[in-house]
Amino acid sequence: MRNGVFISFEGGDGAGKSTQIALLANVLAERTGRDVVTTREPGGTALGRTLRSALLHGGEVSPRAEALIYAADRAHHVATLIRPALARGAIVLTDRYLDSSVAYQAGGRALPASEVEQLSSWATEGLLPDLTLLLDLPPEVAATRREGPADRMERAGADFHQRTRQAFLDRAAADPGRWVLIDAGQPLAVVAEHVRHAVVERLADSMAAGQEPSVSGRVGRP
Numbered sequence: 141m142r143n144g145v146f147i148s149f150e151g152g153d154g155a156g157k158s159t160q161i162a163l164l165a166n167v168l169a170e171r172t173g174r175d176v177v178t179t180r181e182p183g184g185t186a187l188g189r190t191l192r193s194a195l196l197h198g199g200e201v202s203p204r205a206e207a208l209i210y211a212a213d214r215a216h217h218v219a220t221l222i223r224p225a226l227a228r229g230a231i232v233l234t235d236r237y238l239d240s241s242v243a244y245q246a247g248g249r250a251l252p253a254s255e256v257e258q259l260s261s262w263a264t265e266g267l268l269p270d271l272t273l274l275l276d277l278p279p280e281v282a283a284t285r286r287e288g289p290a291d292r293m294e295r296a297g298a299d300f301h302q303r304t305r306q307a308f309l310d311r312a313a314a315d316p317g318r319w320v321l322i323d324a325g326q327p328l329a330v331v332a333e334h335v336r337h338a339v340v341e342r343l344a345d346s347m348a349a350g351q352e353p354s355v356s357g358r359v360g361r362p
């Protein structure tokens with residue numbers, strides 16, 4: 141049994157996920173009075189930060205090793221941070237989750253999608269988000285937003301990033317009950333409003349703690 145609410149943000153590098161998570165976390169903490177935990181993958185735990193550094197700032201990693209390391213990061217993240225937070229009733233916002241593995245390791249690296257998904261499913265004992273927000277942006281636009289040197293994944297090339305984008309869009313279209321697609325090319329405040337609206341529309345019932353988030357939009361689960 142869990143009492144918390146689990147929301148993941150997905151999309152390419154540079155789509156603005158971390159900014160939107162910070163904005164949403166403030167709104168939700170203020171308006172629901174609940175504990176809001178923000179985290180990310182890879183690197184939401186101490187072990188995860190070691191794995192993140194190997195994945196992004198080390199040498200070559202073969203595709204299957206890469207898939208296993210992301211899954212290991214996720215297994216530890218879920219077991220030690222996400223599940224305990226959900227059990228105590230927190231709202232958990234994560235910057236990336238299992239869908240990133242399907243988009244990057246299957247879509248991008250061309251490993252079989254069902255196997256990559258199964259690996260993450262095993263790693264997380266089947267934990268899925270209540271809601272996944274896809275901040276969609278063409279990779280060539282995202283690349284212009286990047287600051288600093290590209291990491292190992294960002295260096296993977298234009299075709300790779302086109303495939304990951306398409307994989308995200310396909311997954312979102314296949315499961316509209318869990319996903320909401322948001323155009324991340326809009327101004328930051330407009331994206332933030334779409335994010336708030338999606339969260340209220342889908343999750344107001346499960347987030348209410350005596351007081352519902354007072355954000356415009358239809359309230360209640362579809």
Ligand code: TYD
Pocket residue numbers: 152153154180181182196210235236237238240241242244245293294
């Ligand atoms: P992220 O921290 O979102 O990078 P950035 O801040 O540059 O957007 O994610 C790190 C990289 O790891 C990103 O390129 C996506 C990739 N990734 C995968 O390939 N598979 C995964 O399962 C996850 C969680 C991330």
